[in-house]
Structure formats: C-alpha cells, structure tokens
Amino acid sequence: MTVTRRAAFAATLGFALAVSAGAQAADPIKIAFIDPLSGPFATTGESGLRSFEFAAETLVNQKGGVLDGRMFEIVPLDNQISPKESLIQLKRAISDGINYVVQGNSSGVANALTDAIEKHNKRNPDQRVLFLNYSAVDPALTNEKCNFWHFRFDANADIKMDALTDAIAENQDIKKVYIIGQDYSFGKAVADAAVKMLGEKRPDIEIVGNELHPIGKVKDFTPYATKIKASGAQAVITGNWGADMVGLGKAIIEAGVDAPIYTYYGAHDGITATFGELGEGIIRSVREGSLNPPTPEFKALNDGFKAKYPDNDINQPRIFNTVAMLAMAIEKAGTTDPVKVAYALEGMEYDTIMGGKVWMRPSDHQAIQDVHISVHTNKDIVVDADNSGYGLKDEKTVTMAGKDSPTSCEMERPDA
Amino acid sequence: MVELVIFSLLNGLVTGLLLFMLSSGLTLIFSMMGVLNFAHASFYMLGAYFAYTISTYVGFWPGLIVAPLLVGLAGALVERYGLRHVHRHGHVAELIFTFGLAFLIEEIVQFFWGKATKDYSAPELLQFPLFTLYGQNFPAYKAFMILISVGIFIGLFTVLSRTRVGLIIQAAITHPHTVSNLGHNVPLVFMGVFGVGSALAGLAGVIAGPALGTFPGMAFVLGSIVFVVIVVGGLGSLPGAFVASLLIGWLQTFAIALDWSVSDLLDILGISFDSEHVLRDLWTLSLPQVAPILPYILLVLILIFRPRGLMGKRET
Numbered sequence: 001m002t003v004t005r006r007a008a009f010a011a012t013l014g015f016a017l018a019v020s021a022g023a024q025a026a027d028p029i030k031i032a033f034i035d036p037l038s039g040p041f042a043t044t045g046e047s048g049l050r051s052f053e054f055a056a057e058t059l060v061n062q063k064g065g066v067l068d069g070r071m072f073e074i075v076p077l078d079n080q081i082s083p084k085e086s087l088i089q090l091k092r093a094i095s096d097g098i099n100y101v102v103q104g105n106s107s108g109v110a111n112a113l114t115d116a117i118e119k120h121n122k123r124n125p126d127q128r129v130l131f132l133n134y135s136a137v138d139p140a141l142t143n144e145k146c147n148f149w150h151f152r153f154d155a156n157a158d159i160k161m162d163a164l165t166d167a168i169a170e171n172q173d174i175k176k177v178y179i180i181g182q183d184y185s186f187g188k189a190v191a192d193a194a195v196k197m198l199g200e201k202r203p204d205i206e207i208v209g210n211e212l213h214p215i216g217k218v219k220d221f222t223p224y225a226t227k228i229k230a231s232g233a234q235a236v237i238t239g240n241w242g243a244d245m246v247g248l249g250k251a252i253i254e255a256g257v258d259a260p261i262y263t264y265y266g267a268h269d270g271i272t273a274t275f276g277e278l279g280e281g282i283i284r285s286v287r288e289g290s291l292n293p294p295t296p297e298f299k300a301l302n303d304g305f306k307a308k309y310p311d312n313d314i315n316q317p318r319i320f321n322t323v324a325m326l327a328m329a330i331e332k333a334g335t336t337d338p339v340k341v342a343y344a345l346e347g348m349e350y351d352t353i354m355g356g357k358v359w360m361r362p363s364d365h366q367a368i369q370d371v372h373i374s375v376h377t378n379k380d381i382v383v384d385a386d387n388s389g390y391g392l393k394d395e396k397t398v399t400m401a402g403k404d405s406p407t408s409c410e411m412e413r414p415d416a
Numbered sequence: 417m418v419e420l421v422i423f424s425l426l427n428g429l430v431t432g433l434l435l436f437m438l439s440s441g442l443t444l445i446f447s448m449m450g451v452l453n454f455a456h457a458s459f460y461m462l463g464a465y466f467a468y469t470i471s472t473y474v475g476f477w478p479g480l481i482v483a484p485l486l487v488g489l490a491g492a493l494v495e496r497y498g499l500r501h502v503h504r505h506g507h508v509a510e511l512i513f514t515f516g517l518a519f520l521i522e523e524i525v526q527f528f529w530g531k532a533t534k535d536y537s538a539p540e541l542l543q544f545p546l547f548t549l550y551g552q553n554f555p556a557y558k559a560f561m562i563l564i565s566v567g568i569f570i571g572l573f574t575v576l577s578r579t580r581v582g583l584i585i586q587a588a589i590t591h592p593h594t595v596s597n598l599g600h601n602v603p604l605v606f607m608g609v610f611g612v613g614s615a616l617a618g619l620a621g622v623i624a625g626p627a628l629g630t631f632p633g634m635a636f637v638l639g640s641i642v643f644v645v646i647v648v649g650g651l652g653s654l655p656g657a658f659v660a661s662l663l664i665g666w667l668q669t670f671a672i673a674l675d676w677s678v679s680d681l682l683d684i685l686g687i688s689f690d691s692e693h694v695l696r697d698l699w700t701l702s703l704p705q706v707a708p709i710l711p712y713i714l715l716v717l718i719l720i721f722r723p724r725g726l727m728g729k730r731e732t
Contacts, residue, residue, distance in 0.1 A: 043531040214708050219637040220431055220628055223672035226423040229552045243631045246533045250629070255423075256545060256553030270532030274629070278537075388535070 028073035029066070029336055031056070031100045031326075032093035034086050034113070037078035043269060044105055048134070048319060049076050050312055052102065054305050055323035066330045072323065081105060083112035090116055094129060099338045102322065104135025104154070107186070111138065111145060118147045125414075128338040134322045138189075142366040146409035149338075151345055151365045153318045153325075153358070155288050157186075157264075159402035161193040163371040164262050164286045167396050168235055169201040176208045178233035180224060182244055183212035190239035190264070208233050216244060221251035229255045241265035246274050253278050260284055267376065268315035273386035275376055283376035285392055288369050289317025289354045291383050292393040298354045302383050313385050317354050321367070325350050325358065343416050359400065364409035371401035419550040424673040425666070430558050430627075432665025433565030437620035438638065439645040439657045440572060441613025447652025448589045448609055450507055451499065454514040457639035458521035459614040463487045463621025464630045465529055468536035476539035476626075484619040491614025495607045518635070526632050538626040561623050568616065569658060576654065585609060589652055644715045650728020659726055664711050671707035678702075 033052055036045035056072035065071045075098065077089040086109045093101060103113055110133050121128040131150045133141065137157040141150060155163075168174055179194050181187030191210055198205050208231040213224065225248075228236060236259055240248050245266055252261060259282075265271075266283045275283055294302065298317075305314050314320070329344035330336055346362040356370040374392035378384075381391040442456045466486050467479035494517065502513045537543075538557040545553035576582035588595045588605050596602040621634075628634065641664065649660030678701050718725060 211704060213704075216633060217637055217708060219634075219641075220427070222427045222430070223424065223669040226420060226427060226552065226669075227673055230420050230423075230550075243533055243629055243633055246631070247629050250627075254553065254555050256548065256551065270530075270534065273535040274533050274537075276535060276537065386535075 026069060028071045029100070029330070030073050030075050030096065030098045031102055032075050032077055032089070032096075032098045034077045034079050034089045034093070034101060034103045034109075035105050036081040037076060039080045041081050041105060045078075045081075047269065047312055048104055048316060049074070050309055051305075051314060051316055051319040052323065054308065055320045058301065058304060059320065059324050060327045066327050067334070067336070070336075072327070079103075079109060081109060083109050086113055087116050090120075090129075094120065094127065097127070099128065099336060100130050100132065100326065102132045102134055104133060104316075107136040107138030107141065110136035110141055114141060114145060114147060114150045117149050121149055121414075130338045130342055132322050132326065134318050135316065138186075142364040143408045146364050146407070146411055148342060148365075148411045148413055151342075151360060151367070153322045153367045155369060155371050155401060156366060157189060158193055159366075159405060160264065160286045160371060161190065161197055162405070163373060163396075163398040163401050164237065165194065165197040165201055166398060167284075167373045168198065168205070168237075168262070170396075171235075174205065174234045176206050176231065176233050177235045177237060178209040178211075178228050178231055179207060179237045180209065180211045180213065180228070180248065181239045182215035182241075184215050187212055187215070187239050190237070194237050213244075216242075218244065218247065221247045222255070224248065225251035225255035225257065228252055229257045233257065234259050236261045238262070238266075239264045242269075246271055249275060249279060249283055253282055262286065262373075267374075267392050268313055268385045270386055272376065272384075272390050272392075273388040276388060276390060277378075279376045279390075281375060281377055284395065285374050285376070286371060287374060287392070288371055289321075289352070290356065290370070290372055290394050290397070291317070291354070291374065291385075292381050292391055294383050295353065295355045299382060301353055311387075314383075315385070317352070318367075320354075321350060321352055321358050321369075324353075325360070339414050339416060356397075357400070359403075361403075361407075364407040364411075366402075366407070368400050368403050371398045372396070419552060420673050422549060423552055423554075424669045426554060426558070428666035428669040429662065430561055430665070431669060432662035433562055433569075434620055434624055435638075435642065435645050435665060436658050436661035437565050437568055438617050438642045439649065439661055440568070440654060441616040442642055443646040443649065443652060443654070443657045444585075444589075444609055445613045446646060448585070448592075449499075449503075449606055451510045451514065452643075453613075454511070454639070455494075455517040455521060456514075456613070456617055457635040457642060458518045459487050459491055459617040460621040460624070460638065461525060461632075461635040462490065462521060463618030464536065464625030464634065465525055465534070465621075466618070467622040467625060468529075468534050468630050471536060480619075480622055483622045484615045487618025487621070488611045488615025491618075492607050492611030494614075495610035499610070500603065500606075518639070522632055522635060529632075531632055534625075534630040536625045536630040557627060561627065564619070564623055568619070569654075572616075573654060641711055644711045646725075647715055648718050648725055650725025652729065653725065653727040656725055656727030664714070667710050667714065668707055671710050672704045674703050676703045 033049055035048055036042055052074045056074055060072045079086040079089050090113060103110060114131055117129050117131045133150060133152045135154050137154055139156045139158045142152055142156060179191050181190050195207060238248060249261055261282055262284050264286060266285045302314055325348060329341045332344040333340035345360050348360045350358045352358055358367050358369045361368050372394045373396040375395045376390060377393050378390045380393055384391040438460055442453060445451055445453050463483050467483035470479035470482055502509045542557040542560050544556050546556040546559050547554055584600055584605060588602055592602050645660045645664055646657055649656030
C-alpha cells in the first residue's frame with residue numbers, strides 16, 4: 001500500500017517536473033476566475049466571466065500577448081458564492097501553478113480569499129499568488145484587512161457613497177432623504193454611511209426614513225412606497241439589488257413619488273429593461289466606467305462584445321481595467337513573478353478605454369478612478385443596456401474619487 | 417396619517433385579493449383531494465411567464481385568457497399522469513411529489529427564461545393613475561387587479577353554490593365514495609378541480625407579474641403565505657379563504673405603514689427602561705420590522721385556539 005502510494009507520488013512528481021520544465025516562453029499565463037457559475041447568482045458570475053474572456057482575448061491575446069507572445073488564459077472555477085468552496089478552488093488553482101486569482105461577487109468570499117492567500121504566500125515564498133478583486137466593495141478589504149497581495153479595481157462602498165452624497169448635497173432643493181435597503185450587512189453599511197456623510201455635508205437635510213426590509217422575501221413593495229410618499233422624501237437612497245431593486249423602484253415610481261432614486265445596482269441584468277420608460281430620469285446609479293457618452297474606443301470594444309454575446313452587456317468596465325493593468329504590470333516587471341508584478345501594479349496609472357484614469361493607490365491597493373452618477377434614460381444613449389434602448393448616461397462625474405480618502409491599512413511588504 | 421390609512425387600505429385590498437386568487441384553488445384542492453400542493457405557487461409563476469412570452473408576440477390581453485388556460489392544462493396533466501399514480505402510495509408520497517414539482521418548475525423556468533427579471537409590464541391602456549389623493553397615485557392597473565379578483569370570487573361562488581357541477585364538487589369534498597357510488601366520475605372531478613385551481617393560480621400570476629415583478633423567485637416569496645391563508649380561513653371554505661386573504665393583506669400593509677414600536681406602547685403605560693437594559697433590542701422593536709412574521713404568528717395562534725380556522729367545518 002505504502003509502496004504503491006509512494007510510487008504514485010514519485011510518478012506525479014516526475015510528471016510535474018517534466019511539465020514545469022516545459023513551461024517556458026510560449027506557455028499561457030493562467031488567471032483563475034473564482035466566482036459563482038451555478039446557483040442563484042450564476043448570471044452575475046457568468047456575465048463577469050464573459051467580460052474577462054473577452055478582455056483577455058481583445059486587450060492581450062490579439063495584440064500578441066505579453067513578454068513576447070505569452071497569452072492570457074482565464075480558468076473558470078465555480079465557487080457557488082460560498083467562502084468554503086472558494087478556498088477549495090483556490091487550492092486547486094495553486095496546485096495548478098496559477099499565480100493570479102480574480103474574484104468579485106460577495107465581500108464575504110473576498111474576505112476569506114484574502115486571508116487564505118496571505119497565509120499561503122507567507123508559507124510558500126516560492127509560489128505566491130496575487131488577488132485581483134474586481135467587484136467586492138467592503139471597505140475593510142483595503143483598510144483593516146488589507147495586505148500586499150490584494151488589489152481592488154472597483155471603487156469601494158464608502159467612495160461610492162461619498163460621490164452619491166456629493167450629488168445630493170449639491171442639490172439645494174433636497175431637504176428630505178429616505179434611506180431603504182435590504183436587511184443584511186451591505187444594506188446596513190450603506191445606510192450607516194449615508195446617514196454619516198449626509199450629516200457632515202448637509203446637516204440641514206432631514207433623514208425622513210431609515211428602513212431595512214427582509215432580503216428577497218418582500219412580494220409587494222407598495223406599502224413601503226406609500227410610506228416613502230407620505231414622508232415627503234425628495235430623494236431615495238438604496239443599496240438594493242436584483243428583484244428587490246426592481247420591485248422597490250417600480251412601486252416608488254407608481255406611487256407617484258417625484259424624487260430621484262439613487263442606487264448602487266439599479267441597471268443591467270434585466271433591471272434596465274424592466275424599468276424602461278417608467279424609470280426615465282428617476283433611477284440613478286453610482287458607478288465607475290463611463291458608458292454614455294462612450295469614447296470611440298469603448299464604442300468599438302462594445303460593438304465587438306455585442307457581436308459575440310448579443311444578449312449580454314459590458315456592465316463591469318473595471319474588468320477591462322483589471323486585465324489591461326495586469327498585462328501592463330507583467331510587461332513592466334519583465335516577468336510573471338507575483339512580487340515583482342505587484343510592485344509594478346502599485347502606483348500604476350492607466351488611461352482607461354472608457355475615458356479617465358485609474359491610479360492604483362500604493363498605500364492600500366485601492367484603485368482610485370472617476371466615479372459617475374448616471375441617470376436611466378433613452379436620450380443620447382449610444383451603448384444601451386439589455387438591448388432596451390435605455391441605458392445609463394453620466395450626469396455628474398467625480399474625478400479621481402476618494403483620492404485623499406483615509407485608510408487604516410498598514411501592509412507588510414516583501415523584499416522585491 | 418389619513419393618507420397612510422387610505423392607501424394602506426387600498427394596498428391591503430390588492431394584496432389580499434391576489435392572495436385569494438391563489439388560495440381559492442389551493443383550498444379546494446386540499447379539501448377535496450387531501451393534497452397539500454406545494455407546487456401551487458409555481459403554477460402562479462408559470463402563469464406570469466407564459467403571459468410574458470405571449471405578450472411579446474400579441475400583447476397583454478390575449479395572454480390574460482390564453483396563459484391561465486395553458487397553466488390549467490398543465491395542472492390537469494400533472495394530476496392525470498403524476499399525482500393520480502402517486503396517490504396510491506398515500507399522502508406523504510403526494511406531499512413529496514408536489515414538493516419536488518415546485519423545484520422542477522423553478523428550474524424549468526430558469527432554463528427557458530433565464531434568471532434575470534423579465535420586463536413584463538401592464539398594458540398601455542392601463543398605464544395611468546386612476547386617481548391622485550394627497551399627491552399619491554393609485555395606478556389604474558391596481559384597480560384592474562381588484563376587479564378581476566372580485567369577478568373570480570363571485571364566479572367561483574356562483575358555480576359552487578348554484579350549479580350541478582358545484583353540487584358534485586361540494587359532495588365530493590366530504591363524501592367522495594358516496595359520490596362515486598352514485599355513478600359520478602370522481603377522478604375526472606379531481607382532475608377538473610386541480611386544473612381549474614392551477615388555472616386560477618396562473619391567472620393570479622398573469623395579473624401579478626406586471627405589478628410585483630416576473631422573476632424566478634416569485635413563487636417562493638408567495639408560496640408559504642398562501643398556506644397561512646388557507647389554514648386561517650378554514651380548509652375547504654371559500655368565504656373563509658376570502659376573509660383570511662383580506663385579513664392578511666391588511667395585516668401586512670398596515671404593519672409596514674405604522675411605525676409603532678414596543679417602547680411607544682410602554683410609554684403609554686408609563687413604563688420606561690434605560691437604553692442599557694439587556695432586553696433593549698426587544699423594546700426598540702418596531703412594527704415594520706416584525707411585519708414579515710405577523711402572518712405566521714397568526715397561523716400559530718389559530719392552530720392553537722381555533723384549529724378549524726375562521727370558517728372551516730372540520731379540524732385541520
């Protein structure tokens with residue numbers, strides 16, 4: 001028994017050595033994509049995967065790859081949005097010799113991954129892993145939980161709320177704000193940040209309602225809408241997503257509340273199509289990456305994407321920044337060694353395809369970029385969402401949002 | 417305050433009547449066949465999705481007729497070729513069968529229509545506010561929902577109490593063997609009732625889809641509350657289901673609308689606790705926070721104090 005196992009081990013080792021010996025110039029650079037590809041959040045995961053594959057293909061591979069011909073290969077690994085499953089997939093990626101991990105859906109998963117990767121890198125200095133987070137917005141990831149190996153390409157929840165409350169604070173007609181969200185950590189974080197920031201920027205604004213509703217269980221939002229209308233709110237803030245976003249938005253508009261609704265996730269994945277005419281000029285989203293008006297480069301990119309995936313949209317422009325910046329960092333470092341690539345990424349400035357810059361802030365590895373408040377409309381829309389003719393048009397842009405925002409991050413840096 | 421009360425009454429009425437359309441079919445099926453149909457809300461979802469697809473080709477109105485008929489047909493087929501065979505193995509097997517069916521339908525819906533919300537919306541004709549009170553709109557479509565539900569209630573009640581078919585159904589509810597011995601085709605009656613019950617759920621889906629959203633979770637959010645309605649109303653009792661539906665509709669809307677909390681009540685009684693008290697979370701509990709569990713509290717109370725429900729004729 002022992003003999004066979006040892007023999008098997010030796011055989012595997014021999015095979016692995018043979019493979020790694022052959023792993024030279026033309027081998028692809030593998031990037032593990034750990035996100036939900038089955039279960040209730042599969043749509044979001046799949047949409048991200050398509051963008052990553054398309055970005056790798058168009059931004060890197062068709063241009064001849066990096067380091068004289070090495071291509072990017074996205075390796076999809078399904079985590080069913082569970083932190084436990086994600087760690088298993090991380091082990092798989094590591095055992096396949098993958099040095100780059102991308103993930104975005106759920107800050108719970110991101111927290112688990114960043115801890116595991118930090119531990120792994122400490123114990124295995126020979127095979128380190130970089131964690132490129134393209135969507136998880138929990139501020140803790142670039143504050144108390146930050147580490148050298150984690151890079152965030154999306155604006156975090158606090159930066160977005162800062163831009164959102166700026167927009168509200170500028171409008172002197174708004175005196176009453178209603179905050180409503182799903183009853184879980186993210187909904188609560190949004191509410192707390194909104195109350196705090198509005199209090200600082202416009203102490204005269206009255207918070208006429210601060211309410212949490214059960215997540216995914218409300219069948220009819222009309223009673224909430226009645227309350228919002230009765231409160232006399234002149235603006236509504238919500239972190240709702242999915243069906244809760246559609247239900248709440250529709251009920252508020254139908255009740256005749258004539259107030260802007262500021263959202264984090266009020267567009268794409270069927271939501272824009274469902275709001276249609278009803279949401280015109282009312283629904284606003286706070287986001288990175290300018291969709292309308294598009295730059296000529298982005299228009300061309302989007303046309304190519306639409307030709308390949310007619311039913312999907314490029315709804316996470318940051319994915320394209322992630323891929324492009326990784327390629328740049330590898331070129332700059334002249335190697336795929338994760339430590340050198342990480343140092344190359346730190347402080348990197350990149351002119352995005354959608355217009356504007358991204359700066360990877362060295363102190364906490366938070367990407368600093370333009371944050372837009374966009375409005376749901378069908379006027380001047382070139383790049384629409386859900387093929388509905390409606391889309392997001394920039395209304396206000398905060399250039400390099402959160403550039404000087406404080407961070408409590410104190411990371412340990414390895415020797416380069 | 418008056419504004420809140422008036423609109424909560426209207427909203428509760430809409431929710432209640434919608435619940436009634438679902439529970440009327442469910443309560444008939446349960447009292448007649450003894451089957452607790454877990455897939456009932458799934459037929460509601462099917463109705464919405466069928467109507468959505470039909471509406472993309474020929475508009476809303478044909479869907480209003482065709483979609484419930486299709487769902488009714490699907491229901492009848494499920495009874496004829498599924499449930500009837502499972503029936504031999506007793507109620508537990510039936511229960512598990514409908515439970516599995518609910519999951520199956522959800523997966524089928526996701527397979528064909530995807531996971532994203534569908535833009536199924538009210539017809540142009542009804543997209544205007546019927547009236548505006550205190551600046552708040554009441555959409556014409558909601559009034560249309562009320563109209564359809566009331567029509568169904570009157571129609572069902574007439575059929576059950578004034579026609580021969582209704583007599584046979586009523587008899588089959590309590591004495592299936594006697595009815596069978598009298599020469600009536602009881603399995604056919606069962607199939608018919610299951611089909612009509614499903615069609616009613618489908619109709620509820622058709623009219624609820626544009627108002628409450630058409631997405632794969634729509635059956636789940638409504639599924640459990642429908643059982644509360646039929647138990648509270650009394651099994652097999654249509655008037656009971658009607659009263660219970662309205663009761664729960666209003667209970668939920670008023671609970672959300674009124675920002676009362678336990679501490680308000682204690683203030684009235686002159687009792688106060690300091691903010692550091694161990695149970696302070698309990699004192700600050702407000703009505704909107706507990707709104708989702710109120711129907712279930714009602715369910716438990718009814719089962720303890722009046723097991724046959726408000727208008728039921730036999731023990732649950």
